[in-house]
Amino acid sequence: MTEREDDLDLRLRRCREEVDREIERLLGKDSGIPERLREAMGYSLRAGGKRLRPFLCISAAELSGCPAESVLPMAVALEMFHTASLIHDDLPCMDNDPLRRGKPSNHMVFGEGLATLAGDSLLLWAFETAILNLLPVFPAERILGAISEFAKAIGPSGVCAGQVLDTDPSSRESEVDFVWKIASLKTGALIRASVLAGGILGGLEDVKMEALYNYGTHLGLAFQVVDDILDVTGNSEQIGKTPGKDSVQGKITFVSTYGMEKARRIARDESLKAIESLSCFGPEADPLRSLARVLLDRSS
Ligand code: GRG
DSSP states (O other), X not given: OOHHHHHHHHHHHHHHHHHHHHHHHHTSGGGOOOHHHHHHHHHHHTSOOOOHHHHHHHHHHHTTTOOHHHHHHHHHHHHHHHHHHHHHHHSTTTTOOSEETTEEOHHHHHOHXXXXXXXXXXXXXXXXXXXXXXXXXXXXXXXXXXXXXXXXXXXTTTHHHHHHHHHOGGGOOOSTTHHHHHHIIIIIHHHHHHHHHHHHHHTOOHHHHHHHHHHHHHXXXXXXXXXXXXXXXXXXXXXXXXXXXXXXXXXXXXXXXXXXXXXXXXXXXXXXXXXXXXXXXXXXGHHHHHHHHHHHTOOO
């Protein structure tokens, strides 16, 4: 591990700890959430996960010297939605996976009805958490900007669109770039929105926001290509879900479209493009650069 990656490791750990602490605070007993629903939401929020989206949001905000704790509500909101999307993705009516983050999927423990409601609740709680907790700290127009980016990214022309293209056979397109479209919507949109939300809250100027937009776009693609590769090469202990499901379910992936070798090349190219996008920043963007490098070699 290089010194920079060592530093990244420490930052990632700190981010995980801060996010986890905030999640525990929010899930506290006076939350007004019925006990069984709170258990179901907490089960998936506490099941682990890399907390990548919060890290992206915090690192982007820090580019302008904005302290991590001030954007924590936005970072946690991104993780709440991400967790909601994983719960819904695992349902029998979607990807039907009994395993997530190395544990039985939410519906395996709480049943399909409660799992659906836990996902719905996390989606809506994300907005409540971000808006109410950012309001005392940031000007309303920045909050509105960040929340708009988030909402646009996860709605019917973002993550939900990607999930439909990925799972609904009648929405399938035959063009070779269909796989790029699925990846950029299903996975890339939220990854990009994570850096954009942090950048907006930090008040970054337009040129730097454009750089973050490009970084998020390329990182999101690289991330999904590696995800497709890990579905073939990983085991359930590493990836925390059932491996090999993409080919069993006839999914269109970078590996099925281009083969393993070219998929690896695409991941490398996209990761490089992500790093190049940050050329207008100095060393303050090193955590984002290191992350793009490290995610290429991830095994989980
Ligand atoms: C409206 C709640 C709601 C859902 C939207 C179900 C759905 C519709 C979307 C699913 C999108 C999806 C599962 C995309 C895959 C993204 C992806 C690569 C997830 C894995 O992310 P990691 O590796 O996971 O960061 P951890 O567990 O580390 O957080």
